[in-house]
Structures are given as C-alpha cells and as structure tokens.
C-alpha cells in the first residue's frame with residue numbers, strides 16, 4: 648500500500664476527489680482556529696497531492712512546504728497558482744526519512760493519506776522529528792458524520808462492490824479501503840510513544856452530488872486505489888456484476904445526492 652502510484656490518478660483526481668468552491672478555504676480557517684495559528688507558522692503537508700488542501704494556505708502566503716511520492720500529482724499545483732509563487736515541494740516517501748532538519752516545522756499535516764500507509768507509525772515518528780517543540784501533527788481523514796441516517800450512493804455502491812468481491816473469493820483485507828486505521832488507533836499510538844492526542848471534527852461540508860450510476864462508472868473505470876492491485880480478470884468480472892446490479896436491482900440509480908462529510912482530525916503534540 649505504501650507504494651501506491653497516484654501518477655495513474657492524475658487525469659481524474661481533481662474531478663473525482665475535488666471539493667466544492669470554498670471548502671478548502673474553510674478547512675484552512677477551521678484548522679487555524681483550532682490550533683490558534685499565528686501568521687509566522689511553518690507548515691509541512693505530507694502527501695500534498697494536487698494541492699486540493701494546500702492551495703488556500705499557499706495563496707494566503709503561509710510558509711508552506713509539500714511532499715508527495717508522486718511527481719505527477721505535485722505537477723498539478725503550479726498551474727493552479729497563477730501569480731502566486733509555487734511552494735517548496737519535494738518528492739519523497741513519507742514513511743521514510745524526509746529531507747528536512749529536526750525541528751523544522753510548527754505544523755505537519757496529512758490529509759487523506761494515513762489510511763493508505765502500511766507503515767503509518769514510521770510516518771508519525773518522522774513527523775515528530777520534524778516538529779519544533781510544541782508543534783502539532785494533524786492527521787486528517789474524511790469521514791461520514793456519526794449522525795448520518797441513510798447511506799449515500801457512495802456507500803451503497805462501495806458496499807455492493809465489497810459484497811461482489813467477497814463472492815468472487817477475495818479476502819477482506821484486499822476488499823477494505825485502506826489499512827483500517829481509525830482515529831482511536833492513531834491517538835492510542837501517539838499516547839503510547841509519549842505524545843498527547845485529541846480527535847476533533849474540524850469541519851462539516853457537502854460534497855458534489857453523485858448518483859449510484861456515477862459511482863459505478865468510477866468504480867468500473869478503476870478510479871479507486873484499492874482496486875489497482877486486483878487481478879484484471881477478477882476486476883472485469885466484478886465490474887460486470889456491479890453494472891448488472893445497477894441496471895436491474897439498484898433503486899434510484901440516477902438520483903444524485905450531495906453527501907455530508909466531515910474532516911476528522913487527530914491533533915497530536917509531543
């Protein structure tokens with residue numbers, strides 16, 4: 648999982664994982680308020696990707712550095728900046744030693760990446776090394792709010808996909824999205840190594856509306872990283888079954904629903 652190559656996702660990443668206008672800006676403000684940020688803080692974003700989270704920080708003039716293993720993803724950042732100078736970027740594996748001195752940053756943040764890392768504990772260790780005394784590590788995943796009543800199309804299609812793969816004999820570790828890391832696990836590890844951690848919902852937001860048909864099309868186009876390692880024949884059989892389900896069994900296949908989600912953060916100090 649650590650070596651997932653997002654270069655293959657560059658062409659569709661922003662279209663399928665992007666936020667509605669204003670969401671990333673609100674994310675920045677929510678983070679600033681939560682950590683009581685002063686203007687001179689130095690940020691490192693682990694797995695900056697195409698800059699969906701980092702852009703408002705960079706545009707606002709924050710001292711912002713990004714790393715990612717995929718050059719292709721990071722190449723998308725500069726053209727979005729227009730007149731702004733691009734940030735310092737480095738290609739690196741965030742589960743290994745990063746090219747920065749001890750105590751270089753006030754804030755290290757990682758959004759939508761810890762669930763992909765086999766060796767997430769090393770990444771926490773390296774982040775700790777990079778933080779100044781009193782600095783904070785922010786680990787963020789996008790989660791369904793705890794009070795969600797009915798599953799949105801996204802969840803219905805992914806559950807169906809899991810059921811089909813399981814029917815085709817795949818093991819549950821192969822089917823689940825990511826490494827199964829929860830906020831409680833990350834917080835427990837941080838405390839076990841002598842840090843303090845709290846879990847908070849930074850921001851609630853609505854996604855772009857999507858229908859089950861759109862989600863099936865994305866799934867069948869292999870746009871989700873947990874499908875990239877599936878054998879081609881298994882993937883094709885599963886995709887055929889998913890399409891059959893969409894056409895014959897799925898209720899309200901074309902109803903587009905805007906999912907409400909939260910940025911859930913583990914905020915750590917060491």
Ligand SMILES: C[S@@+](CC[C@H](N)C(=O)[O-])C[C@H]1O[C@@H](n2cnc3c(N)ncnc32)[C@H](O)[C@@H]1O
Nearest residue numbers: 653694695696699715716717720740741758759
């Ligand atoms: C789901 S994207 C998230 C990108 C960005 N943080 C966002 O929220 O849009 C995952 C990113 O993590 C990067 N990545 C995955 N494993 C990595 C690793 N071991 N080291 C550095 N980057 C990694 C991928 O290249 C990709 O850009």
